[in-house]
Amino acid sequence: MGLDVVKDVKSRPKLRCKSIPARVPNTLPNSVILRLKTNAIRNRRLCIYLKCIFGAIGIVFMIVEGELFISKTLEKDSFASNALKSVISISTAILLLFIILQHKYQRRIEQYFNRHRKWRWCVEMIIEILVCIVHPFPGSMKIPKPLQTMSKESSELTRDHVYLDGYLSLFMIFRFYLFGQLISELLSSQLFSNRTLAKHLAGLTSVRLNSAFIMKYLLFRYPFKFVIAILMIVLITNSYAMQTCESYTFPGSEMTSFLNSLWLVMITFLTIGYGDFYPVSFCGRCVSASTGFLGIGLTGFIFSVFVHQFEMNRDEKYLLKFSKEEKRKQQRRIAASNVIKCFYKAAKSKGQKSKYQVWKVKFWKAVSVMRRSAKKCKYYHDIDLVDIQRTVQNIEKRQNEILNLLSHLRDNRMTDENSNTSL
Template sequence: MNSFKIMDEKNNLGFRLRHRKELINHRSKVVDTSFILSLVGIICNVVHYELVFGDVIINDGPASTVLRIITTITTCFLVISIIMYNLIGIRLQLVTTGLDNWKLVINSNIIVKTLLEIIICSIHPIPYGNFTMPMLVLNPDTLIYETHQVPINAILSVLMFLRIYIVGRFLVEHSGLFGDTTVQSLGALSKVNINAKFVFKALMSTMPGTVLTCILVTTLIVNSWGLRVCEYYSFENSTVESPAGSYLSALWLIAVTFLTLGYGDIVPYSVCGRFFAITTGMMGVGIMALCVAVLAKQLEQTRSEKYVHTFVQQIHMDKIRRNAAADVVKQSMLIQRLRKLGYKHASTEVIHHRRKLISAIHEMNKSSDEKYRLHDNVVGIVEIAKGVTEVCGMVEIIKNNQDNVNKRLENLETSSTNIQKQLYEIRNVLQTNIRL
């Protein structure tokens, strides 16, 4: 009996909603923790390499080891928070669907997504040791690919920036659309998934400039630093120095590549650096296309502006049509006058006025067509929807009136039938009385 009572309580809608709210709040705290841990790990890693680049600390020295250990500790806690986030997501699906077994909601997509997140968030420099790996590097002097030994920690430090996706998850989790109960309810009723894609589209509709600027700045900073690390360590033990070995040069190269300019004054020579250049170029093309679309949408006239502009153009077309009609009358009268004065039909004066008459008629017809075209362009989706609504309303009114008329006709038929019956009964009674 107690087990059935517990099951009924869990199937209760109020209990499920309350439990779902608690899980959402818990997930929000886990996302905050993941956000802080990921930023701390990235900042420690960047500070470590900047101090090494500036010869402030020695690579693999005590300070370097401490910073790497801090990065490792934050990475371990980050992986735990990622696992907790995905477990809370499974529990949320159980509460939302009303199921009682996690095997019913879990699938291969959730498993692959969780494992991929764990792998991405696990990437960090190794605390101890200075392991290297061979990498192809193009020699700037001979233009021949050579094999250089590059530290594995440098590659892992660049790959650490893959965990920056947690920043987007943090922004989505704390957005008003994602956390609003009303939006979630409307999405459930309309069968719309209120997820990161929905929030991104909403932000692109409300504040496109801010979103694109943040993406642009993040791309420039992250890719520039990654390119600099790749170029620096690719030529660390070489007599040749890479032109993109400094941060300012790498930033210039990334900016030029992002804008698809490609001056060619600074080029990457390592395979890793060229990968960053290709990625930056592809992102630049995509973001520039989004910028053009946003700009075109912002420059588009509103309904009110379109109505005013079209009204002014129609007045201008009416004015041209009136002037053209006046020219038609004027030239016709001049031609008629010249014919009365004895000028022939093929004379120079008559042909001159006839040309003006044809030109005025053409201008009048052209202005009329332009006015009708402007009138057709004013009719948009909103006006069509409004017209369809009005027609549906009129059809509904006509249908109601027809139903009322049919009911009245039925009442009249019933009344006439009753009158006929009464008259028949009266006739029978009168005949009976007469016989008596």
């Protein structure tokens, strides 16, 4: 019968928390599974690093090609322009390859944890590929001029066609999410020495270890640096987008200068708008509108961070409360001493009527002041370091008594057990 019970217990399914993933089926030893999982995590991290490198290469060559065209150093049909765009295409192809490899290793890691999220894995990979595949292709492709606003400047500088490279370059700005992934991976490896255990604890506490968690950590740990970095990224990327839109649509205008574009973006971000510069193209006005919306949101966010940094912490509040209560206690002692002094002076000058009346009035004033100070001290607990020390000593004394009592009970139990065994 005992063997049947043991078999029944072994045949029952093991209960586990839903947040803690199960292991891989027992087809492989645990050491082999751990080694495979470690290799997959290492390869995924390497793919993220290489993604960031080739994404940065494409962005750098895109900026160089665009600036050379805006400054009229080269034309779109020239060999140099096609060579630069060929380098961008090659780096983009390698970037897409590492995106696929990263998601492949990510899928393998999820299989080790028995997580079945294939549809989410496919959607994330497709979105990332669509974001990174857009880039200026070799050649000089042109499109009809999009909807533009008529003005004095547009009538003189407008062109019948617009190069498609300008609009494709704007979409490459979205590749900056690669740097976010890189920072997230670097900080994750530094924050969590045991990432598997951290994920288990996060599952138990309903915390998601994702990029949002890393952003919260950066905002909590480095608030000023994080806010300044976000502000600089927004201003520089929007300034480049504004310059590209205006330069490709209206070459020779004032907005082809990066400094003028930066000035326009800054005053739009702060919702000021002096009117000395303004976008003329439809694309530039879209960039200006997005900058205004970002300014409305980020300005309040920046001020809230600064205000939060100037708030008092717990130790500072305790020090302020302690100093205030010490000041009240000192005022109460001074008022009591004034009462005693006035009473003594009045009793001493009882034979002199004029002095006696003066000291009597001072005595009652001192009494009223002492009553007011005593009434104020009723609403506050007196904090004294001597009292705190005495309280700590009493707690330690009680703790020692409890430990002694427990040791005495343990000895009694041992003696009882020995007597029972002897019997």
